[in-house]
Amino acid sequence: MGIFYQTIKGDYLQRSRSYAFLITLAITIYAAYHFVPAPDENYTTLIITGYKGVYNSAWAGHISVLMTTTILALFGFFLVNGAIKKDIDTEVGLIVAASPISNMRYLLIKFVSNLLILLTISALAIIVAMLVFLIKKSGYPFLIKDFLLPYIFTIIPAMTVVAGFAILGEVFLRGKGILQGILYFFIFTTLITINMGSTSSSAITDIFGINEIISSITNQIDTQFHERIKDIALGYTITETASYKTFVWNGVSWSFDYLTSRAVWIGMILISVCISSFSFHRFDFKTLKIRRLPIFSAPAKTNYSKIEKIALPAIIPAYGILPLIKIELLLMIRKDPKILNILSFALWVSLLFVPLTTAHVILLPVLFFLQVNKLSDLATKEKAYRLHYLTYAAYKPLQRVLSAQILAAFSLLIALAFPVILRLIISSSYLNIIQVVNGTLLIAILSISIGIISDGKKLFEVFFFLLTYCVLKRISAVDYLGGIPHPDYLGKMLSIFIINISLLVACVMFRARQVNNL
Amino acid sequence: MELEIKNLTKQYNKGKIGLADFSVSIGKGILGLLGPNGAGKSTLLKIIASISKPTGGTIFVNGENIIKNPNAIRKILGYLPQDFGVYPNLNAYEFLTYMAALKGIGGHGLKKRIEILLDGVNLTADAKRPIGSYSGGMKQRVGIAQALLNDPKVLIFDEPTVGLDPEERVRFRQLISEMANNAIVILSSHIVSDIETIADEVAIMKNGMLIDKGSPAAITKKMEGKVFETSIPHAELDGFRSKHLVTDMSKQPDHINLRYISDTSHGNANIKGVNPGLEDAYLYLTQKQY
Known part of the structure; x- marks a missing residue:
């Protein structure tokens, strides 16, 4: 048990001591501060048309838990997914494989470590929610149980499921990160859609446990106002405060059925992780590698040729960045499996034929997101492949190498957006064209700057996913490609442009620091 | 240049x-x-x-x-x-x-x-x-x-x-x-x-x-007169190592052949001075206290 605990501790510390984790915590604090709006604020996060709970301890605690669970159930997967891959990339896995640790124990360590990361983030969110409640002085008493009980009965089981799914994805879909993400996203949206506000669904199908809280709230409204509330949604929405009826809600009475269902889910996920250990590769990828790369056969020993310096052609200086851009593009194109490139091409062609709005608002963001694997390690791959000593020692690494990376990403994305741009030119939508270019630049710079600042690719992947998700949900404020109408379109364009410039400055400054401080 | x-x-x-x-x-x-x-x-x-x-x-x-x-x-x-x-x-x-x-x-x-x-x-x-x-x-x-x-x-x-x-x-x-x-x-x-x-x-x-x-050659030359070879019984190895800087050894069934560095010559028939190499100089210089 001591070794088990020490290994989990080591794994957790390693993962939590990263810039990406710190940035995630900072975002969590910011988001948690806004999870539960005070009565005088003009937005809501639990949308029940015409109703709002009074800002008491139960409301603040449970809504914070609802928001934390929903957000982390989706994005938490992307945050913790990759724990085993990290061991593959760093070759720590080879040491693990040669150690006496069993597959089951290793996977359980990764599972618990995933869970601890998610519980740390969610605990921080709840602590912030408590502080916000105390600071805002609503006049209602602070009852710690209103924060702790939903944390224990909703967040912990939900995060256990997410942590387990991340392990199962890595075991059964090894090397297919994008497929893992897509599959999980599909599972998540299906389960949330089925359960949100449903009165017919049982506790056992409520995998993340959020319906228990939502049902309790709707029951309160139905009873108090003789309503039959059906439409409920979670998310930030701007509202008119005057149009609300308020009600007092004192929290969930946790039913035996619900608590049993949580125990069942925790048990099922633990058993699944244990069973998956029989399929675990234990870092032996021979079959995987042979499929991707030609089989290595040792070359026949030949006599080495002498390098005659005199025979070497003269050095011709060429400080342009075009060759660097070409190689960056080549690396990006070779990064993804062929099937994904074919899918991207098919989407690209469809941009020419589907209705322009669909192409601009739905397909183009999806097409961009399909490039996430190509973009996410643009500025971090040198370090991942231990080539940074050479790229940082290159002639003018900032002006040439960094610029080439940004331009390569921009070129790829602009090429992908070309059908939409062409159609916007034909329809004389010049402002939209500028915004597509502006938004494309944003993604290119974001991928580079988040990579450089967080020193990893995970944060960009999660952020880009969140951004794409919000765009597909038609939230115009974050529609970086400008396809969704916005009351202040020019203002938004200018904001994105300013963000581009700021990020560019930040990434140059951070990279300059990295280049000189190895 | x-x-x-x-x-x-x-x-x-x-x-x-x-x-x-x-x-x-x-x-x-x-x-x-x-x-x-x-x-x-x-x-x-x-x-x-x-x-x-x-x-x-x-x-x-x-x-x-x-x-x-x-x-x-x-x-x-x-x-x-x-x-x-x-x-x-x-x-x-x-x-x-x-x-x-x-x-x-x-x-x-x-x-x-x-x-x-x-x-x-x-x-x-x-x-x-x-x-x-x-x-x-x-x-x-x-x-x-x-x-x-x-x-x-x-x-x-x-x-x-x-x-x-x-x-x-x-x-x-x-x-x-x-x-x-x-x-x-x-x-x-x-x-x-x-x-x-x-x-x-x-x-x-x-x-x-x-x-x-x-x-x-110049660095090695500084080691002249300081590198020796000898053989000792297995049981004396630890004691010998605590007194001298051993740079090489080969184990035989009944004894151990040692190459070592010492600032002083011992005048023992079992000990013979040998030509130093760069490895001797490196080990001597890096293990010396400064």
């Missing part, structure tokens, strides 16, 4: 010293850098390669301060880091083309240049295969080829023979000797024999300081 390092200091967070007031002047030829782990060899090489900034001190290459103007050395630098990696999806030819672009060289002769270098490191037959399928030694040879790509005037090799088989090590030494005629070559290695064979000068480092510098 001269590389002048003056009072170079590198201090890390928490007060750890990487380099302490390090000064040395390096001319054309091969300088072998020796020192135990943590002596500051890689730190020094990274600073010369312009990828790490010193806390204090200067480095001049032909009168140009490369701490202030790192691009001055980047144009003429060939560098093979200790922890060297590659992009696995590129083949050797593409990788060297990328390296050439990083170094700012191109033109019509580049293709020919890459071919000659690949031939020189015996990779022509494998040049079109992804580097991800290469063995460790083959990757190391790609690293050596990239370091020579821009006809560098300053060549830095940090542990270059790691992963090379004995034949490749011999070939590497020949290659470096050929390339060193008109350049400053700094070669760091734990393998003293690699350095002893090809270095014109040797610098020995410890705790971030330069503790000796000179030709291998």
